[in-house]
Amino acid sequence: MSNNAKLKSLFRSGRTTIAMGAYDPLSARLVERAGYDLVYLGGYAAAAAMLGLPDLGMMTATEVADHIRRVRAVTTVPILVDADNGHGSALNTARTIAEFLAAGASGVHMEDQVLPKKCGHMGGKRLVPVRDMISKIRAAREAGGEEFALIARTDAIAIDGTDAAIERAARYAEAGADALFLDAPESMAHVEQIGRDLGPLGVPLVFNAASTGKTPTLAVKEIEALGFNVILYPIEAMLAALAGARLVMDTLKVEGSLEGIRDRMASFADMQDLLGVAKMEALDERFPTS
Structure with a gap:
């Protein structure tokens, strides 16, 4: 089974998948050796490690693709990558996904922010219209193929509220997203609502367990119980x-x-x-x- 098929299989399995963040090839080796099913390359960690800069959309798609290649060269497990907002329009997104796929990525998460994008737990974010994000999802699917895992992320909670974020996420699932990622819920009520309202769709839900963000800190078992089965730990290894x-x-x-x-x-x-x-x-x- 290819790594792309393995990642899609993990998402469909119903069991919890922990996406442990790496920030360079050496830390990616550690992630695999520790027995995790995949390596996660988040944008915050990549920008910090490669550029010494904050996650404000300054990395180019080709810089990220080079980062993926270096990690792919020393690991054997699937790699899940933060694709920001596709690095531009739907046309840019198609090229981004093609480049990431060629570099060795098995899947991405992609958000509905405009450029310049910001880390999901920072303020001052702005959103693209839903129709634009749907176009990006469809372009990404065509560029990556059916085995490429595509997570649609929305940052609407901080801007328009949880109800609007859930509505956006449901539209993204209809457009073909393999999993849904509603970033930065700020209370247990928000987290519970996401699991309750989107769970019936039967699409895996992603939880960002970053210990430095706005979301309540929860243990893996608690996150599972709330209906999430893909859990990101994006910068914890880097912080250590x-x-x-x-x-x-x-x-x-x-x-x-x-x-x-x-x-x-x-x-x-x-x-x-x-x-x-x-x-x-x-x-x-x-x-x-x-």
């Missing part, structure tokens, strides 16, 4: 890595030694193992050069 790097730098500057925190750092052997050094050395021995 940031804290760890800061600890090393601050400790060395203050104490002049890292001996007090060695047990909180990975070993060089761990890194060598994760990078597959032994496999590369064996390959080098098979094909010696003078």
Whole structure:
């Protein structure tokens, strides 16, 4: 089974799929090694890791495609990618999906914001008309094919309210979305309403479990019980890595030694193992050069 078919199968299975966020090829290796079914490449993490910039729509589609290729080269599981708003019109969206598919993505989520887009948990977002988003969904489906997983995201909760967001999402499901993602519900009442009103459609629902956002923090079992079965953890690994790097730098500057925190750092052997050094050395021995 291809990775694209695997991802679609996960969505249809009815069981919970955790989309653990990676921000570079090394962290993607960690995600796969930890036993997750897919690697998630979110826009916030990608912009931070690749550009050192906030998630404000400044990455180009080709930059993201290059990011996908590097991750695809070191992982074997499906890759789910944040496609922002398709990077433009329906025509741009068709090219974006074709580029992401060629780079190794097995699916995307795509939102109904205008350019310049913003992270879903930031203020000041603006929406495209529903008909424009439907055109993008149809263009994405044609470009990606039936096996390519297409999640339609709406940011309407923050702008027009939960009822309007649910209405938009239902229209996106009719247009051919494989799953629905209503970002940034700000209360348990909103979360419960999404599961209650959209559950009867029989389309998988996506929950953004980002620990830094506006949505209530819930455990996996609680999220499942509310009717969601695709759960994103977009930047949690990156936040942990940031804290760890800061600890090393601050400790060395203050104490002049890292001996007090060695047990909180990975070993060089761990890194060598994760990078597959032994496999590369064996390959080098098979094909010696003078």
